[in-house]
Amino acid sequence: MNGPIPYLWLIPLLPLAGFAINGLYGLITQRVRERKPNRYLVATLACGLVLAAFVLGLAACYELAQLPAEERSVEQLVFHWIQGGDVATTGYGAGAVAPGTVPFQVEWAILLDPLSAVMLLVVTGVGLLIHVFAIGYMWADTGFYRFFSYMNLFMFAMLVLVLGNNYLMMFLGWEGVGFCSYALIGFYFHKQSAGDAGKKAFVVNRVGDYGFIVGVLLLFATFGTFNYGRLAGLVKDLPAEAHFGILSAITLLFFIGACGKSAQIPLYVWLPDAMEGPTPVSALIHAATMVTAGVYMVTRSNFLFTRAPVSLELVGFVGVTTALAAALMALFQRDIKRVLAYSTVSQLGYMFAALGAAAFAAGIMHLMTHAFFKALLFLGAGSIIHALHHEQDLQHMGNLRRHMPLTFATMLMAYLAICGIFPFSGFFSKDEILWRSFASGHYVFYGIGLAAAGLTAFYMTRLMVLTFFSTERITPEAKHHLHESPAVMTVPLVVLAVLSVVGGWIGLPAWLGANTFEHWLEPVFRYAIRPEAPHFSHGFEFAMAMGSVAVAAIGIGLAYLVYQRRGVVPDQEMTWGRLWQALYHKFYIDELYDALIIRPCKGLGNLLAAFDLSVIDGFVNGTAAATRGSATVSGWFDKYVVDGLVNLQAWIVQNVSGVLRRLQTGVAPNYALAIVLGIVILSCLYIFR
Amino acid sequence: MESFILPLRDLVTIAPAIILLVWSAAILIGLVFVRSGRLHRAAPFCFALIGLALAGVAYFQLAGIFDSLPHPEGVHYTFNQMYSLDGLTLFFQGIFLAAGFLVVLISPRFLDEENATSPEYYALILLSVAGMMLLAGAADLITLYICLEFMAISVYILVGYLKAQSRATEASLKYFILGAFSSALILFGMSLVFALTGTTNLEAIHGALKTVGDGGQPLLVLALILFLAGLGFKIAAVPFHMWCPDAYEGAPTPITAFISVAPKAAGFAIFIRLFMFLFQPLTAEYVSLVGLLSIVTMTVGNVLAVRQTNVKRLLAYSSISHAGYLLMGLMVREFLGLQAIGVYLVGYLFMNLGAFAVITFMRRERIGGEDIEDFSGLIHAHPVIAAAMAVFLLSLAGIPPTIGFIAKYWVFGAVIKAYVATMDRLFLYVAVAGALNAVVALFYYFRIVKRMFMGDAVTRPPLALGLPARIALGLTLAGTLLLGLYPDPAIRFAGWIHMTFIGFY
Numbered sequence A: 001m002n003g004p005i006p007y008l009w010l011i012p013l014l015p016l017a018g019f020a021i022n023g024l025y026g027l028i029t030q031r032v033r034e035r036k037p038n039r040y041l042v043a044t045l046a047c048g049l050v051l052a053a054f055v056l057g058l059a060a061c062y063e064l065a066q067l068p069a070e071e072r073s074v075e076q077l078v079f080h081w082i083q084g085g086d087v088a089t090t091g092y093g094a095g096a097v098a099p100g101t102v103p104f105q106v107e108w109a110i111l112l113d114p115l116s117a118v119m120l121l122v123v124t125g126v127g128l129l130i131h132v133f134a135i136g137y138m139w140a141d142t143g144f145y146r147f148f149s150y151m152n153l154f155m156f157a158m159l160v161l162v163l164g165n166n167y168l169m170m171f172l173g174w175e176g177v178g179f180c181s182y183a184l185i186g187f188y189f190h191k192q193s194a195g196d197a198g199k200k201a202f203v204v205n206r207v208g209d210y211g212f213i214v215g216v217l218l219l220f221a222t223f224g225t226f227n228y229g230r231l232a233g234l235v236k237d238l239p240a241e242a243h244f245g246i247l248s249a250i251t252l253l254f255f256i257g258a259c260g261k262s263a264q265i266p267l268y269v270w271l272p273d274a275m276e277g278p279t280p281v282s283a284l285i286h287a288a289t290m291v292t293a294g295v296y297m298v299t300r301s302n303f304l305f306t307r308a309p310v311s312l313e314l315v316g317f318v319g320v321t322t323a324l325a326a327a328l329m330a331l332f333q334r335d336i337k338r339v340l341a342y343s344t345v346s347q348l349g350y351m352f353a354a355l356g357a358a359a360f361a362a363g364i365m366h367l368m369t370h371a372f373f374k375a376l377l378f379l380g381a382g383s384i385i386h387a388l389h390h391e392q393d394l395q396h397m398g399n400l401r402r403h404m405p406l407t408f409a410t411m412l413m414a415y416l417a418i419c420g421i422f423p424f425s426g427f428f429s430k431d432e433i434l435w436r437s438f439a440s441g442h443y444v445f446y447g448i449g450l451a452a453a454g455l456t457a458f459y460m461t462r463l464m465v466l467t468f469f470s471t472e473r474i475t476p477e478a479k480h481h482l483h484e485s486p487a488v489m490t491v492p493l494v495v496l497a498v499l500s501v502v503g504g505w506i507g508l509p510a511w512l513g514a515n516t517f518e519h520w521l522e523p524v525f526r527y528a529i530r531p532e533a534p535h536f537s538h539g540f541e542f543a544m545a546m547g548s549v550a551v552a553a554i555g556i557g558l559a560y561l562v563y564q565r566r567g568v569v570p571d572q573e574m575t576w577g578r579l580w581q582a583l584y585h586k587f588y589i590d591e592l593y594d595a596l597i598i599r600p601c602k603g604l605g606n607l608l609a610a611f612d613l614s615v616i617d618g619f620v621n622g623t624a625a626a627t628r629g630s631a632t633v634s635g636w637f638d639k640y641v642v643d644g645l646v647n648l649q650a651w652i653v654q655n656v657s658g659v660l661r662r663l664q665t666g667v668a669p670n671y672a673l674a675i676v677l678g679i680v681i682l683s684c685l686y687i688f689r
Numbered sequence B: 001m002e003s004f005i006l007p008l009r010d011l012v013t014i015a016p017a018i019i020l021l022v023w024s025a026a027i028l029i030g031l032v033f034v035r036s037g038r039l040h041r042a043a044p045f046c047f048a049l050i051g052l053a054l055a056g057v058a059y060f061q062l063a064g065i066f067d068s069l070p071h072p073e074g075v076h077y078t079f080n081q082m083y084s085l086d087g088l089t090l091f092f093q094g095i096f097l098a099a100g101f102l103v104v105l106i107s108p109r110f111l112d113e114e115n116a117t118s119p120e121y122y123a124l125i126l127l128s129v130a131g132m133m134l135l136a137g138a139a140d141l142i143t144l145y146i147c148l149e150f151m152a153i154s155v156y157i158l159v160g161y162l163k164a165q166s167r168a169t170e171a172s173l174k175y176f177i178l179g180a181f182s183s184a185l186i187l188f189g190m191s192l193v194f195a196l197t198g199t200t201n202l203e204a205i206h207g208a209l210k211t212v213g214d215g216g217q218p219l220l221v222l223a224l225i226l227f228l229a230g231l232g233f234k235i236a237a238v239p240f241h242m243w244c245p246d247a248y249e250g251a252p253t254p255i256t257a258f259i260s261v262a263p264k265a266a267g268f269a270i271f272i273r274l275f276m277f278l279f280q281p282l283t284a285e286y287v288s289l290v291g292l293l294s295i296v297t298m299t300v301g302n303v304l305a306v307r308q309t310n311v312k313r314l315l316a317y318s319s320i321s322h323a324g325y326l327l328m329g330l331m332v333r334e335f336l337g338l339q340a341i342g343v344y345l346v347g348y349l350f351m352n353l354g355a356f357a358v359i360t361f362m363r364r365e366r367i368g369g370e371d372i373e374d375f376s377g378l379i380h381a382h383p384v385i386a387a388a389m390a391v392f393l394l395s396l397a398g399i400p401p402t403i404g405f406i407a408k409y410w411v412f413g414a415v416i417k418a419y420v421a422t423m424d425r426l427f428l429y430v431a432v433a434g435a436l437n438a439v440v441a442l443f444y445y446f447r448i449v450k451r452m453f454m455g456d457a458v459t460r461p462p463l464a465l466g467l468p469a470r471i472a473l474g475l476t477l478a479g480t481l482l483l484g485l486y487p488d489p490a491i492r493f494a495g496w497i498h499m500t501f502i503g504f505y
Helices: A010-032 A039-066 A114-138 A144-163 A167-185 A192-223 A228-235 A246-261 A270-276 A279-288 A290-300 A309-330 A336-356 A360-387 A405-419 A425-439 A443-468 A476-481 A487-506 A516-525 A538-565 A570-576 A578-584 A586-629 A631-663 A668-687 B008-013 B015-030 B037-068 B087-114 B119-137 B141-159 B166-197 B202-209 B214-235 B243-250 B253-278 B280-306 B311-331 B335-362 B383-397 B403-422 B425-454 B467-485 B488-500
Strands: A074-089 A100-112
Touching: A010 A039, A010 A144, A010 B383, A039 A100, A039 A114, A039 A144, A074 A167, A074 A192, A074 B403, A074 B488, A100 A114, A100 A144, A100 A167, A114 A144, A114 A279, A114 A290, A114 A360, A114 A487, A114 A516, A144 A167, A144 A279, A144 A290, A167 A192, A167 A246, A167 A270, A167 A279, A167 A290, A192 A228, A192 A246, A192 A270, A246 A290, A246 A309, A270 A279, A270 A336, A279 A290, A279 A336, A279 A360, A290 A336, A290 A360, A309 A336, A309 A443, A309 A586, A336 A360, A336 A425, A336 A443, A360 A405, A360 A425, A360 A487, A360 A516, A405 A425, A405 A443, A405 A487, A405 A538, A425 A443, A425 A487, A425 A538, A443 A538, A570 A578, A578 A586, A668 B166, A668 B214, A668 B280, B008 B015, B015 B037, B015 B119, B037 B087, B037 B119, B087 B119, B087 B253, B087 B335, B087 B467, B087 B488, B119 B141, B119 B253, B141 B166, B141 B253, B166 B202, B166 B214, B166 B243, B202 B253, B202 B280, B214 B253, B214 B280, B214 B311, B243 B253, B243 B311, B253 B280, B253 B311, B253 B335, B280 B311, B280 B425, B311 B335, B311 B403, B311 B425, B335 B383, B335 B403, B335 B467, B335 B488, B383 B403, B383 B425, B383 B467, B403 B425, B403 B467, B403 B488
Parallel strands: none
Antiparallel strands: A074 A100
């Protein structure tokens, strides 16, 4: 293969090979030969190929870093994917991008630049750890091979999403991860709720995907290319749109897609239900990687979004709103995974808030640190659930730190990171977002973000206290089996814990050092229009950071008082009245959607059915009465005229088919006759034209 | 006269065909001496494979040279303009060799099952492939006719190879008589062209026709109609298709597979060359006649396929309708149409041979394997074969991600594009008829799929595939699926066809 990094094309293909081999091997062994697939083989292959992809990714990123900063954008054409006919494009503005006809051509090409390098390492690195963890978690499951082949397929799709050099490849990956998410949410398909959750995720995502593909096609119809580099070249000299123009429309449609995939208001409802899937799936797909696809997409499209201020403001607004609303919904959830799910929605909101303030690097950095600590929180929760034999209710946990010290210690790191305590990774990334919001003049965003940070600290403390401290409320039967998880599960936890601590140190704030992470990503945003940020002193920035730590400390303190000092347990929360009701039931949003969208749709169906039943059937019944009246007349009519006609028709069909059959009698001269007739007919057509 | 001395260069250009001819003679002569035992059964098969492999090596050498030419476009004459080694020739030779190779692979077990001797069988396959390979490059009406008969006679014999079966001999005889009839029509057409231009050389005819005035037009149209009829017979276009179901049903199944692909492709090779050279002055008549033939062919083929219960017959009718789709490409005489034919033929080669290969495997002991009931519940006994068959049928129906979809996409694309360019309504009608027919086709292909996957499992003797059969199945399956996912090689290969005619339109 060509290009300075010749093995790039191989990276997405490795997990795809794992999917194909494991899938076929497992299917044939289990279904055809009716034996159990060898789990050691399946696990080694699945993890080995992801490891290989990770190692190749590391090597590729190392080579990328060796290049001078302005050349860090390596494209490798693998093959020409789609070659279609000419398409007329409308062009943009008054001659800024000229209209014309371009061939509909799409390449399968890999793009490695600082942004996709970060995504590549996060996806393969965290993916590898979760794969290893899943060996232990899924060991006893009969669908072991199925699980790993889906996981590998997911890795393939996700890598296509982040490594493609054009929007159509991104869309392919986008749909691919969507499918894998659906398949893995419904992994326990014999459970009704799991199947329903899978369907819900798929349908809600469909809404977003529709927006995305329409946006992509509108983009092509306007500019005539899907390629990021070429698009950036086309728009780089354009000013930002003063009013709602075509770029605003495209970016808005993109953002609808991002809302679906990244679970933002109003399309977030599928993510909490997605927790029906196995916990490693929640960690990999619904926390660390897939749900961040929307953040990646907006960041990748920075040169478009920054030219559409309307859309960008909306991104930020939806982001902070989601951050706050989801944090509120997380407050009193009882299912440990649901708390984490709402927390994920909330943290994704932060990322979008950062993008809304055009602080793309901050958003991506939070994406990365969040991938570390949220994956760790989910895996830790998985470890607990595994130890308690699938108990997920916080009511039946407590005092687990004595039984599961390693899980506790590692989760503690993630907890401190998500609360934003210095010097854990979450502090740097979250504080960078809040600071950037403030510095760019989005004071409302800043305020809401700060409030959400306090809530985050509260519900995370509640979760930690109720699981690891407080009183022991474990059911006797669960207690009987209670154990720390095996090494295959705890080692990934430890690695992630280390990352959760140190992951933020590559992007230090100005008062502490240099933000190398932002510097690394800088070339990606060279075509974005970004306002000049007003300058603040380091001391002021430091004071702001301490302020956000203080807010977190208040949240932690409150939760500590309520749940540890006063020993409140989830069952007691129920007595807290309306507020608790509204929060526990997530502001009744699901019920609202049910009433506003699902019921009307069903209603329309019922209405049509009712119309069928009353009007049409009534009409039919009415006719029936009339018919009965004239039955005697028609009886006679029937016997002699209708039957006669029907019989005539049958007689004709019979004879025609007889004639047709006779055409194919097998008598050669007849065949020759047909040929001659054909010639005669063709000649006549010419003569009597 | 110096033209009597054949330069070596000329001989090299037909090296693959020469190898096949010599090798088939060697099979016939050599096996006189081996008359018994396992060797007698296995040797001809191995010999045939080696012969095809050698011809393949020669072919790849020529194709490699062709591909590396700085200007491969246009016609490259040899043998005093009697033969041409150009993109069209090489494309079709590739198809014929691949078809011959795959058919040889699926043959041995079937012949064992039927208890038939095999030297002549393989020799005839090699001979007919050689005939087709020469046919693809024929650049003179005389060469063209001789090669056509050369190919056809080998195939007539192959159809009746199982001479103990009355339906085989009957099929063969019918095919032969009607084939002779169609040859007469082609000869008639050729004589009209000769009468108009006074030459049999295609290049010369092409030049001379430019000066033929309106007075000659009716004769030329008559010649066109006669060629359409004669060649329509070879590709089984309605109403010249009547022999097709009988011959397909009567022939040994591997031969059915062979004649459903190779002679049909050969028919299209001549179609393209003749029509590009001969009928330039008749664009309007040409488009309307071929378009009409295309609509009728796919519709009748599909409608008749719906009621069939014999799978071989069903696929016979389906292959008729595929000829209709191929005619769609022929109707567009632009490069896109020619390339679409190429893409379609590559796809058709894999998916149709694959489907027939599976039917071949179904023949065992007392089971004919031809009735649709024989496929009932196949998924339980032989999941891999059933899944492969499903892939082939999906591809024949034109569903992604198979090459069948890509093929239909190209054909439809070519026709729609021609419509946009010329605003001739006929293109639109053909496209609509094609789309409607694709729906009908889904029905009968899925009847087989449904039987295989949802039919009751019946206990039957298991299928025993030999290694060659497995290889053939793997190759056709890989071709059908991989080219569906990554059609670029097929598209570029098909591009060789229109390379020949750059500057013609």
